[in-house]
Amino acid sequence: MSGRLQGKVALVTAAGQGIGRAIAQSFIAEDAIMIATDLAEETLDGVNAEERRKLDVCSSADIEALARDIARKFGALDILVNCAGYVHQGTILDCADKDWDFSFDLNVKSMHHMIRTFLPGMLEKKSGSIINISSAVSSIRGVPNRYAYGATKAAVIGLTKAVAADFIKQGIRCNAVCPGTIESPSLDERITALSRESGRSFQSVQQDFIARQPMGRLGAPAEVAALALFLASDEASYITGQAHLVDGGMAL
Numbered sequence: 121m122s123g124r125l126q127g128k129v130a131l132v133t134a135a136g137q138g139i140g141r142a143i144a145q146s147f148i149a150e151d152a153i154m155i156a157t158d159l160a161e162e163t164l165d166g167v168n169a170e171e172r173r174k175l176d177v178c179s180s181a182d183i184e185a186l187a188r189d190i191a192r193k194f195g196a197l198d199i200l201v202n203c204a205g206y207v208h209q210g211t212i213l214d215c216a217d218k219d220w221d222f223s224f225d226l227n228v229k230s231m232h233h234m235i236r237t238f239l240p241g242m243l244e245k246k247s248g249s250i251i252n253i254s255s256a257v258s259s260i261r262g263v264p265n266r267y268a269y270g271a272t273k274a275a276v277i278g279l280t281k282a283v284a285a286d287f288i289k290q291g292i293r294c295n296a297v298c299p300g301t302i303e304s305p306s307l308d309e310r311i312t313a314l315s316r317e318s319g320r321s322f323q324s325v326q327q328d329f330i331a332r333q334p335m336g337r338l339g340a341p342a343e344v345a346a347l348a349l350f351l352a353s354d355e356a357s358y359i360t361g362q363a364h365l366v367d368g369g370m371a372l
Contacts (some may be wrong), residue, residue: 122150122151123150123151124150124349124353124354124355125147125150125151125198125199125349125352126150126151126152126165126369127151127153128145128152128153128162128198128279128352129152129153129155129190129194129195129196129197129198129199129306130143130152130153130154130155130198130199130352131148131154131155131157131190131196131197131199131200131201131238132155132156132157132201132203133157133158133177133201133202133203133204133230134157134158134159134163134177134203134204134205135156135157135158135169135177135203136156136158136160136161136163136164136167137158137163137167137232137304137305137306138152138160138270138302138304138305138306138307139201139203139208139253139299139302139304139336139339139341139344139345140158140183140201140203140253141167141203141341142166142334142340142342142344143201143203143344143345143346143348143349144156145167145238145345145350146166146213146258146342146345146346146348146349147199147221147349148167148169150349150353152199152277152352153170153172153194153314154161154167154168154169154170154171155169155171155173155186155190155194156169156171156172157172157173157174157177157186157203157370158174158175159174159175159176159177159204159353160174161173161174162256168296170194170356171189171190171193171194172344172356173186173189174187177204177230177233177234178225178226178230178258179203179282180237181235181350182232183233183234186323187238187356188291189324191216191241191283196238196241196242196244196245196248197206197238197241197242197243197248198245198247198248198249199249199250199251200234200238200242200248200249200250200251201250201251201252201253201348201352202230202231202235202250202251202252202253203253204230205226205227205253205272206222206223206226206227206269206277207266207269207306207310208222208266208267208268208269209265209266209310210225210265210267210268211264211265211267212267214265214267214364215267215268219268220268221275223268223269223271224268224271224272224275226278227269227272227273228232228275228276228319229358231276231279232279235250235279235294239283239287239292242291243290243292245249245291246290246291247291247292248291248292248293249292249293249294249295249296249351249352249353249356250292250293250294250295251294251295251297251352252279252280252282252294252295252296252297252346253276253278253296253297253299253344254273254274254276254277254280254296254298254363255269255270255273255299255371256298256299256300256365256367256371257269257270257273257371258274258276258277258298258363258364259274259277259278260277260298260371260372261358261371263372264331273298277296277298277363280295280296280361280363281294281361284360284361285361288361289315291350292359292363293356293360293361294360295351295356295359295360295361295363295364295366296362296363297344297347297348297351297364297366298363298364298365298367298371299334299339299344299366299367299369300333300339300365300366300367300370300371301329301330301333301338301339301341301368301370302338302339302340302341302343302344302368303339303341304336304341307329309337311325311326311329332370333367333368333369333370334368334370335368335369335372336367337368338368339366339367339368343366343372347364347365347366
């Protein structure tokens with residue numbers, strides 16, 4: 121199949137690397153009109169989007185300014201993918217109020233602002249697919265040292281279900297994608313930090329992440345992107361309000 125998103129206007133946050141970049145590239149390959157955003161605008165080099173923009177998803181002013189530009193250039197969005205996020209390492213005893221607040225601001229409140237800003241345009245056209253990146257580490261499963269992260273990603277699932285329920289009769293679909301451990305620059309950064317803190321080698325720490333995946337390997341960003349592409353497309357027109365795992369069996 122080709123042209124699965126032909127003519128659809130799509131926005132992806134954190135599109136500069138990892139899962140977000142893979143999603144943006146997969147949408148472009150299926151002929152979406154892509155608006156790719158990232159806080160680090162330089163990471164968007166090589167993403168062949170109609171629009172590449174710096175965006176701080178924690179700034180409602182930035183989001184509203186972007187929305188005005190998109191409305192003028194492209195009209196209402198057909199697809200919104202909320203991918204920006206942050207992984208806090210530690211238990212409740214390691215989580216200061218500033219860590220908790222930042223985790224919720226970036227992982228949850230940003231989605232609230234993005235959806236609240238772009239949903240009205242979708243409602244006007246009575247059509248839209250919203251995809252929120254949650255995690256297997258959420259209300260689905262707890263793992264050690266992911267206290268704040270797991271709480272935020274559980275909140276994302278709740279947010280997703282609420283939006284889906286509120287607007288199901290108005291042509292809006294809202295789903296969550298829940299990855300397991302996925303190869304990405306951000307994962308490498310966390311492994312490097314843990315290696316430095318523990319005095320263990322990078323490879324030893326990396327093996328811990330691999331070991332918790334029943335398939336015995338890390339996932340690839342393209343494997344998450346394939347699920348997001350399906351949910352964005354008309355093929356998933358009867359699917360909403362669900363948390364979809366792509367986790368190598370991690371939640372079993």
